[in-house]
Amino acid sequence: MSGPLNCLCCGKCCFVDLTAYAHKEDFERWRAEGRQDILDIIAHRHLLWAGDRMISVDTGDYPRECPFLYSEGEKYLCSIYETRPQVCRDYQPGSSPLCPQWNRGQKDKNQ
Numbered sequence: 141m142s143g144p145l146n147c148l149c150c151g152k153c154c155f156v157d158l159t160a161y162a163h164k165e166d167f168e169r170w171r172a173e174g175r176q177d178i179l180d181i182i183a184h185r186h187l188l189w190a191g192d193r194m195i196s197v198d199t200g201d202y203p204r205e206c207p208f209l210y211s212e213g214e215k216y217l218c219s220i221y222e223t224r225p226q227v228c229r230d231y232q233p234g235s236s237p238l239c240p241q242w243n244r245g246q247k248d249k250n251q
Contacts (some may be wrong), residue, residue, distance in 0.1 A: 145233040145241050151216025153231055153238045154209040161227040169223065178220055181207050 162182070170178045185207065186197040195202045208219045218224055234241035 147233045148240065149215040149217065150240060151205070151209055151211070152240060153236065154206040154216060154218070155204060156206065156238070162225040163227070166225040173223060175220075175223060178208075178223070 167179070185203065187194040187203065188197050190202075193202050206218075208224075209216055210219055211217070218228070233239055236242065
């Protein structure tokens with residue numbers, strides 16, 4: 141059995157909107173840390189749950205990626221990595237079909 145998979149920094153797991161998955165505790169942590177920058181970005185997105193996804197109240201579009209995702213060459217990185225939401229902290233490479241290592245992660249679990 142091999143160890144945990146290393147992140148490929150492909151950004152695929154971040155092509156969802158984290159504000160849909162951030163919990164009350166994340167917001168409390170950001171307030172306690174004085175991270176008004178994070179709170180302002182989330183607040184100004186004007187998002188609303190519509191069925192099974194978030195949509196923009198302003199445009200009707202749904203967000204296609206986390207607002208804190210940025211690219212550096214071919215790598216995608218998190219601009220709030222040190223205080224990212226718990227859902228992101230808990231995510232393991234290969235643990236979901238979003239990750240290109242999904243099949244490899246499943247094989248490792250079955251060994």
